[in-house]
Amino acid sequence: MKSVITKYKILIVVFLGLLSASCNKKLDVKPQDTISPDQIKTEADVTALLLGTYDDLQYYDGFGQNYQLISDLIANENDISFVGTYADYRRAANRTLDRTSTVAEGIWLNGYRAINKANIVLSKLDVVSADNKDAVSGEAKFIRAVFYYELSGFYGKPYSDGNLTTNLTVPLVLDAVVNTGEIDKAYVARATVQDMHTQIVKDLQDAIAGLPADNGTRANKYAAYAFLSRVYLAEGKYAEAATAANAVIASGVYSLTSSFAGAFNNASNSSEDIFGIQQSEQSNTGSSNFGIITMFDSNTNGDRGDVQVDANQPTIYEAGDDRGSFYYDGKSISGITGLYTYKYSTRYKVVPVVRLAEMYLTRGEANLRSGAQVGDATPLEDITTVRDRAKAPSLSAVTGDDFVTERYRELAFEGDKFWTKKRLKLDIGTLAYDNDKLILPIPERERDVNTKLTQNNGY
Known part of the structure; x- marks a missing residue:
């Protein structure tokens, strides 16, 4: 049994990481992880805390690395090879993680740290001006929805499995926890898939209603539409998925970069980045820290190079497709030579999370599967838009399988295969x-501190 001291430390890490003292300059709105909830008295304080949630999105247990990497390791089918020395990543690649996994712990802790910040922001809307309240609320709900969507996919069976009212995901905590006396708010049982998806959709719809069209590099209403399209696609609600993706495309705010290479390793968001993780020298991208660049970039560039592209992966591309040559030879920190993707080959650049190319593929596939026509392009035209940019050969017709394969090509190493396989009930290797x-x-x-949590089968 955990000691009282250990239990207290766990509560601090998960829910009360905000409580250490900070210099609260009212007019200097900066991202905050360390503002005490009882100091949140002004709109500037709320904004600072809201900006602090982006640190969690950016962190290596979020979109800074593990959301993409762990997804790809679990869904791996001769796509990548983990050649590093970190035991838990190797276990993820072998699908042999156990209940003490540091990867599983880290993703969980980071997610609930961010969710609690978002919940605190939502509990403090009374100090936000009427002009800004909808936007602040929408941004907090967007972030909460994104984290719940990722967590539910990692720790629960997919929506496509059915049994929506009996299959479990993760605890659905909507109340702010600001001190140890309120910790019972967080000690709840795991939510069902249905309840979790209902909340995620509601949060994203609220975010769309409240967020502005332009919010700098932070989430805007189109980022919320983009994630909503992912949720609807996972639910097999194709007309709704096409409508959400079309809202992004039809906005005219985004455009594909002129080349496939132009979508990556940019100092700021590219023209097709609907939502991206902004990186800097302090953002876990250096060789001494975890980070997606550290893992995917060759040691010849000073990084670890723990994740190599499998030699078979480039064979999924057709002759002339620029994406099939978007690789280079390198080596891992331990001297293992191999192939590396250029997608994550330069430090301190934006890590794309949702790109416009995905929206074309989503709208096209969803229209094809629903038999409807949302937007001004046919499914063949949508897939052609993506393929033309990559200089892939023209298609004369398109099927659902074509869209799946195109997602594997376009979105390789971006974590998409995990979600695509599960939503379409496709085997992963020899596993259902x-x-x-x-x-x-x-x-x-x-589970030591919350006895209401049941364990997943097999652990």
Whole structure:
């Protein structure tokens, strides 16, 4: 049994990481992880805390690395090879994680740290001006929805598995926890898939209603539409998925970069980045820290190079396709030579999370599967838009399988295959899409302090 001291530390890490003292300059609105909830008295304080949630999005246990990497390791089918020395990443690649996994713990802790910040922001809207309240609320709900969507996919069976009212995801905590006396608010049982998806959709719809069209590099209403299209696609609600993706495309705010290479390694968002993680020298991208660049970039460039492209992966591309040559030779920090993707080859650049190319593929596939026509392009025209940019050969007709393969080509190493396989009930290697090995264990340390948490089968 955990000691009282250890239990207290766990609560601090998960829910009260905001409580250490900070210099609260009212007019200097900066991202905050360390503002005490009882100091949140002004709109500037709320904004500072809201900006602090982007640190969690950017962190290596978020979109800074593990949301993409762990997804790809679990869904791996001769796509990548983990050649590093980190045992837990190797276990993820072998689908042999256990309930004490540091990867499973880290993703869980980071997610709930961000969710609690968002919940605190939502609990403090009374100090936000009427002009800004909808936008602040919308941004907090967007962030909460994104984290819940990722967590539910990692720790629960997919929506496509059915059994929506019995299959479990993660605890759905909507109340702010600001001190140890309120910790019971967080000690709840795991939510069902249905309840979780209902909340995620509601949060994203609220975000669309409240967020502005232009919010700098932060989330805007089109980022919320883009994530909503992912949720609807996962639910098999194709008309709704096409409508959400079309809202992004038809906005005219985004355009594909002129070349496939132009979509990556940019100092700021490219023309097709609907939502991206802004990186800097302080953003876990250096060789001494975890980070997606550290893992995917060759040691010849000073990084670890722990993740290599499998030699078979480039064979999925057709002759002339620029994406099929978007690789280079390098080596890992331990001297293992191999192939690396250019997608994450330069430090301190934007890490794309949702790109316009995905929206074309989503709208086209969703229209094809629904038999409807949302937007001004046919499914063949949508897939052609993406393929033309890559200089891939022209297609005369298109099927659902073509869209799946195109997602594998366009969105390789961006974490998409995990979600695509599960939503379409496609085997991953020799495992069925809903095999127990394809979800993470509920961290044992969480079950030690919250006895309402049940463990996933197989752990």
